[in-house]
Amino acid sequence: MKYYDTHAHFNDEKFNGIVEEELQKCFDTGVDKINIIGYNTESSKKAIELSNLYKQLYAIIGVHPSDVGLSTPEEIEELYNKYNNGKIVAIGEIGLDYYWVSDNKEEQKALFIAQIDLANKLKLPIVVHTRDASLDTYEILKNHPAEYGTLLHCFSPTDDLVRLAIERGYYVAFGGNITYNRAKSFQGYMDRIPVEQIVIETDSPYLPPEPLRGTLNTSKNLPIILEKLAYWKHMSVEEIGEIVYNNSLRFFKLDK
Numbered sequence: 001m002k003y004y005d006t007h008a009h010f011n012d013e014k015f016n017g018i019v020e021e022e023l024q025k026c027f028d029t030g031v032d033k034i035n036i037i038g039y040n041t042e043s044s045k046k047a048i049e050l051s052n053l054y055k056q057l058y059a060i061i062g063v064h065p066s067d068v069g070l071s072t073p074e075e076i077e078e079l080y081n082k083y084n085n086g087k088i089v090a091i092g093e094i095g096l097d098y099y100w101v102s103d104n105k106e107e108q109k110a111l112f113i114a115q116i117d118l119a120n121k122l123k124l125p126i127v128v129h130t131r132d133a134s135l136d137t138y139e140i141l142k143n144h145p146a147e148y149g150t151l152l153h154c155f156s157p158t159d160d161l162v163r164l165a166i167e168r169g170y171y172v173a174f175g176g177n178i179t180y181n182r183a184k185s186f187q188g189y190m191d192r193i194p195v196e197q198i199v200i201e202t203d204s205p206y207l208p209p210e211p212l213r214g215t216l217n218t219s220k221n222l223p224i225i226l227e228k229l230a231y232w233k234h235m236s237v238e239e240i241g242e243i244v245y246n247n248s249l250r251f252f253k254l255d256k
């Protein structure tokens with residue numbers, strides 16, 4: 001079985017000094033593609049550097065809503081122009097996060113929209129982070145569509161977002177959160193989301209799946225997530241594994 005981790009932060013400082021051995025464990029598990037996601041200018045640059053070192057790694061560059069004011073879309077565009085190595089597959093993670101800070105909503109929205117514009121200009125899809133902001137996320141995605149594809153990362157289904165994802169053909173990425181107890185409420189949504197629009201991710205080093213909570217999460221844990229997804233979608237692990245792998249190739253235009 002081959003696995004594609006569509007969202008991992010091996011550019012996080014938690015991996016300083018151990019990135020090589022941790023990546024090797026992932027490759028040994030059958031993970032043959034990993035997207036390294038930036039959250040500001042520096043981590044985006046590191047994502048590109050890692051993608052230069054390993055053929056299995058791809059880079060996604062962008063400014064996370066929590067870094068509003070610290071990095072700019074102009075810096076991300078500059079990175080793209082300066083270092084584009086043919087392995088930058090999306091703009092992300094971008095979006096809205098009102099969980100940590102909610103007194104800068106207008107700045108977050110402007111940053112999100114500017115990066116959708118950048119993705120459209122560079123002909124790249126977007127990877128969206130949304131937390132406690134589903135209504136504003138919905139509004140922005142509806143009014144400022146990403147022309148080359150939208151992937152909702154760390155997807156916790158809500159009525160608005162599930163409807164929008166289905167209507168617009170957005171892809172959704174499920175990670176460790178579907179193994180948690182609270183995911184019991186997902187079933188009704190899971191039945192509605194077409195399997196052709198689903199990919200998997202770890203959000204490494206965060207969000208380790210059950211029963212590994214409290215440990216360093218890496219792409220080697222994808223089999224646990226896939227097994228849970230198979231359960232939710234009433235399919236065999238092999239069958240859904242092949243589908244989500246191919247979905248990932250299609251979304252990031254790596255078909256071959």
Ligand SMILES: [Zn+2]
Nearest residue numbers: 007037093203
């Ligand atoms: Zn992330």
